[in-house]
Amino acid sequence: MSNQAGRLIGAPALSAVRPELAKIERRLLLRGALSLGMLSMLTGCKLDDEPSVEAALSAMSRFNDKVQAALFSRTRLAATFPASAITKPFPFNAYYGMDEIRTVDTQKWRLEVSGLVTERAPWSLADLRKLPQQSQITRHICVEGWSAIGQWSGVPFSVFLDRIGADRRARYVGFKCFDDYFTSIDMATARHPQTIMALDYGGSPLPPAYGAPMKLRMPTKLGYKNPKYIAAITVTNVNPGGYWENQGYDWFGGS
Amino acid sequence: MRTGKPAHPLVVRVTHWIGAVAMLCMITSGWQIYNASPILPFVFPAWATLGGWLGGALNWHFAAMWVLAGSGLVYLAYGLASGHLRRDIRPAGPRAVWRDLIAALTFRLAHREGHYNAVQRLLYAGVLLVALLTVASGVSIWKPVQFGWITWSLGGYDIARRIHFALMSLIVGFLLVHLALVALVPSTLRSMITGGRIAPPSQEHGS
Numbered sequence: 001m002s003n004q005a006g007r008l009i010g011a012p013a014l015s016a017v018r019p020e021l022a023k024i025e026r027r028l029l030l031r032g033a034l035s036l037g038m039l040s041m042l043t044g045c046k047l048d049d050e051p052s053v054e055a056a057l058s059a060m061s062r063f064n065d066k067v068q069a070a071l072f073s074r075t076r077l078a079a080t081f082p083a084s085a086i087t088k089p090f091p092f093n094a095y096y097g098m099d100e101i102r103t104v105d106t107q108k109w110r111l112e113v114s115g116l117v118t119e120r121a122p123w124s125l126a127d128l129r130k131l132p133q134q135s136q137i138t139r140h141i142c143v144e145g146w147s148a149i150g151q152w153s154g155v156p157f158s159v160f161l162d163r164i165g166a167d168r169r170a171r172y173v174g175f176k177c178f179d180d181y182f183t184s185i186d187m188a189t190a191r192h193p194q195t196i197m198a199l200d201y202g203g204s205p206l207p208p209a210y211g212a213p214m215k216l217r218m219p220t221k222l223g224y225k226n227p228k229y230i231a232a233i234t235v236t237n238v239n240p241g242g243y244w245e246n247q248g249y250d251w252f253g254g255s
Numbered sequence: 256m257r258t259g260k261p262a263h264p265l266v267v268r269v270t271h272w273i274g275a276v277a278m279l280c281m282i283t284s285g286w287q288i289y290n291a292s293p294i295l296p297f298v299f300p301a302w303a304t305l306g307g308w309l310g311g312a313l314n315w316h317f318a319a320m321w322v323l324a325g326s327g328l329v330y331l332a333y334g335l336a337s338g339h340l341r342r343d344i345r346p347a348g349p350r351a352v353w354r355d356l357i358a359a360l361t362f363r364l365a366h367r368e369g370h371y372n373a374v375q376r377l378l379y380a381g382v383l384l385v386a387l388l389t390v391a392s393g394v395s396i397w398k399p400v401q402f403g404w405i406t407w408s409l410g411g412y413d414i415a416r417r418i419h420f421a422l423m424s425l426i427v428g429f430l431l432v433h434l435a436l437v438a439l440v441p442s443t444l445r446s447m448i449t450g451g452r453i454a455p456p457s458q459e460h461g462s
Contacts, residue, residue, distance in 0.1 A: 056318070073401060079411075145291060147413060249313065250313065
């Protein structure tokens with residue numbers, strides 16, 4: 001503690017006033033201890049482990065979800081970029097390392113559909129390729145702060161939701177992935193014109209590293225809201241939560 | 256002549272301390288967020304960060320932002336309405352800044368409670384401007400689609416993120432100078448809590 005106080009006091013601005021320093025050293029020490037005490041109050045004693053603080057933070061996060069939903073525009077589009085801006089190589093990112101990427105036989109893969117829908121038949125990759133396709137070059141932004149520009153193509157999700165007769169008044173769309181990831185989004189974002197079921201990356205079928213055979217691509221949401229390796233979709237009024245969201249990331253995760 | 260008015264009005268004191276705690280939370284949780292994907296070849300030591308992990312730090316950051324914005328808005332509204340910003344914070348001319356800076360560096364600048372010298376005015380006006388820009392750049396990387404025009408005007412997401420970091424560094428720089436000056440004139444700490452009393456006009460001031 002005293003070492004840290006020493007470092008704070010040793011700021012360059014004070015080095016020029018050595019004679020005065022001796023006179024006020026005691027006061028300085030007091031100030032240093034005060035500000036450090038404040039800092040350790042906020043960090044050292046794990047204030048955020050306090051149940052009441054945790055409850056307040058999670059209440060604020062839910063409030064912020066509402067603010068984010070209010071700020072979300074159904075028509076405002078994320079910036080698009082020329083092909084020359086694409087990040088190469090586009091980074092792999094998941095809650096596990098690259099050596100644990102799970103693959104599936106794309107011929108046998110079927111997308112399950114459930115919840116508030118009228119058509120529950122599973123979809124094959126060939127079925128999805130018969131639907132209208134759309135391409136985008138957009139910026140993927142990770143909650144960690146880094147970002148990368150990539151090119152995804154696939155079925156506009158609003159088209160798919162209409163094909164399965166999804167209840168437009170339902171609040172959530174949930175995703176279960178065969179890498180045991182799961183997440184969920186609001187219906188407004190699900191129907192956003194740039195929300196697509198990506199089947200291709202860079203003009204070729206989605207490779208395993210990027211979520212083969214299908215991921216949901218939303219440039220209006222952070223990376224952890226863009227599920228890869230999707231196995232099942234459900235339309236519901238009960239918030240299905242998510243892998244990271246249940247651990248503390250904000251649920252809306254909007255950009 | 257000794258007026259009965261406090262050197263620091265109640266609104267200024269309350270918003271200062273609420274803002275100070277909120278700003279400290281923003282900076283230390285911001286450091287934890289930075290650590291998740293550093294843009295420079297260093298990370299902040301764990302003891303100086305808030306939140307424990309990225310998710311916790313984000314929750315602190317997005318909770319404290321409302322406190323900071325709230326106290327900031329109340330302060331600015333009061334400052335505009337009462338004339339505090341125009342009277343005490345509006346920077347003086349470069350000659351006055353030079354004169355007071357030289358005086359301060361040679362320890363000849365007397366501190367008079369309730370009166371803001373030219374260096375203080377410049378620092379406070381500067382940190383207020385930097386804080387506003389920090390909020391704008393923060394909003395631009397929080398909502399790069401919904402507030403895309405801010406992100407675009409800052410040169411895009413990646414540059415806006417670096418601007419946000421650079422502005423934080425300026426605020427931390429201000430804090431170091433601010434705390435050093437408080438340490439040199441400790442009575443200012445007391446008057447920022449109790450309000451203090453406006454000192455009579457100095458004879459030598461402006462001579």
